[in-house]
Amino acid sequence: MRVTSAILCKPMETCKRSIPAILITGVYLGIVLYALPGYIAWNSAGFLLGLLAIPLAMAGNPLRRGSLRFYYAALAVCVLAWIVPAKTLLFVAIALALCFVADGAFGRINGLPVLALMLMSPIFTYITNIFTFPIRMELTAIAGKALLYTGAAVTVEGNSILLNGNSFSVDAACMGLSMMVSSLLCGIMLLGYSQRKAGLYLSWQKTALLLAFIFAANVAGNLFRIILLVRFNIPPEHFMHEWTGILCLLMYVMLPLIWLCPRLVQRFGRPRVTGAAKEQLHPFMLAQAHICLAACVLMVAYKISRSPELSLTAAQPVVSGYQVTPMAHHVMKLENAQALIYIKSIPGFYYTDHHPTTCWQGSGYTFKQVRKSRVAGREIFTGRLEKGEEQLCTAWWYDNGNVQTISQFAWRWRALSERSRFAVVNVTAGDDKTLEAEVNRLLEEGAVKKCITL
Known part of the structure; x- marks a missing residue:
């Protein structure tokens, strides 16, 4: 009877921990739906792979339940988010x-599911698309x-390679770079x-080296x-264009x-050190x-969801030679x-920007021959x-009215260190000559400084 009671106690104990964990998780999911409805790409490959990666990668230490490490870390991030x-x-x-909930339910968890959760954030897709832009330019040249x-x-022109009249562009849609987050999760x-x-289990140093290898x-x-597509003249509309990317991903990454x-x-794994059983927090304290x-996270969510937007009825600046229209999301x-x-x-150094390569592609345009150029003594893209059949010429850079740059790190550092407000300036015209003239005019008249708004 005692053996039977001991066997039955374990499932009952697990059930007692699981029900509160499920309820608390539901509270946080409700906050996500309230404050981040359009932020998370629920049907993206990265998010779905993340959901699969978390249980596969998780390992808990039942002897060390009730750790407060994630509690304090989450509170610190809440303060920063405020x-x-x-x-x-x-x-x-x-x-x-x-993760704090998981620590209580399964015992002290390892770091891999935490990393998977962070990779599920859309910010990593943004980083891949924007911060790997110099890598794509360099890949084209190589x-x-x-x-x-x-x-x-x-012939190499910016991010495009020309062969026999066909152009092949290295952009964010390239299978190898756009699958970066998915590869890391795999x-x-x-x-x-x-x-x-x-x-x-591997140490965090070895895990970091593995991620760098990926x-x-x-x-x-x-x-x-890129080399295969150009050498065998496989245009974007050909079915083998995507399959070439998938095969390269399997061959050079997954295998x-x-x-x-x-x-x-x-070779380098070590048994996990479980240690002696640690005294657990009282259920009431937990x-x-x-x-x-949950209250702190909810307050932060309320503040972020109520962040003010630019009023469309705000006084608009006067810029000679242009009709100025205020738009939503801090855009003129x-x-x-x-x-x-x-x-x-x-609004700040920590914000994602309205990058032209994202905005124009959302309108059905594709980018060709992206390169660094020098106009009016400034370096721009x-x-x-x-x-x-429609073709337009476009240029963009980051500007605070006094400084112009094309570096993500440069404008963010200035915005942080000098408390300077930057904007993405995107000029589009029908031909190169008109584009250059408009860029010169815009820079000479100081129109950007008048139009930077919050």
Whole structure:
């Protein structure tokens, strides 16, 4: 009878912990639906893979239940999010709060599910699309040089490679770079499975090296994809265009990971140190901690969801030669017969920007021949927009009225250190000559400073 009672106690104890954990998790999911309805891409590959990666990668230490490490970390992020009301910080606070729930339900958890939760944030997709832009430019140059060695008569123009009249662009839609987050999550799943199977665990240093390898393998796979597409003249509309990307991803990223992860765990893995049983928090104290944290997260969510937007009835600046129209989301539109200009104010250094490569692609345009150019003594990005038979010339840079730059790090650092407000300036015209004239005019008249708004 005693044996039977002991066997029955474990499921009952697990059930007692699981029901409160499910209820608390439901509270945080409700906050997500309230404050972040359009922030999380629920049907994206990264989010769905993250949901699969968390249980595969999670390992708990039942002897050390009730740790407050994620509680204090989530509170600290809540304080930061109150000062800097960014949705990404709210997401991080909720992710850490969920880890606090998991610590109580399963015991002290490992770091892989925490990393998976962070990778599920849309901010990583944004980072891949925007901050890897210099990598894509460099990949184009390297691929062009490699193709020249094979005897192909190619010409490199910015992010495009021209061969026999066909243009191949290296943009954010390239399979190798756009799948970066998905590859990292697959790596976490394979590592978690290998660790659980072997009963061994890698240190965070070795895990970081594995993630760096995945990043490098993605870039290398994308380089080979570009070379194959150009060398065998596979245009975007051909079905093999996407399949080439998938095959390169499997060949240069996934297959090496399938071979590497178990061997890495066997070679460098160590048994997890469980330690002696730690005295658990009193259930009443633990409940108080969850209520306090949920209240803090909810207050931050309320503040962020009520952040003011630019009023469309606000006084609009006067810029000679342009019709100025205030728009939502801190945007000013300037237009005349020759050009269309968007000046998109960025509220702070921590915000994502209204990057033209994202906005124009959302309107059905594709970017070609993106390159660095120098106009009126300033370095800016220029490129061509194509939509069917329509072709436009566009340019963009970051501007605070006094400083112009194309560096993400430069404008963010100035915005932080000098408390300066920057904007993305995007000028679009029908031809290169008109574009250059409009950019010169805009810079000389100081129109940007008049139009930077909050």
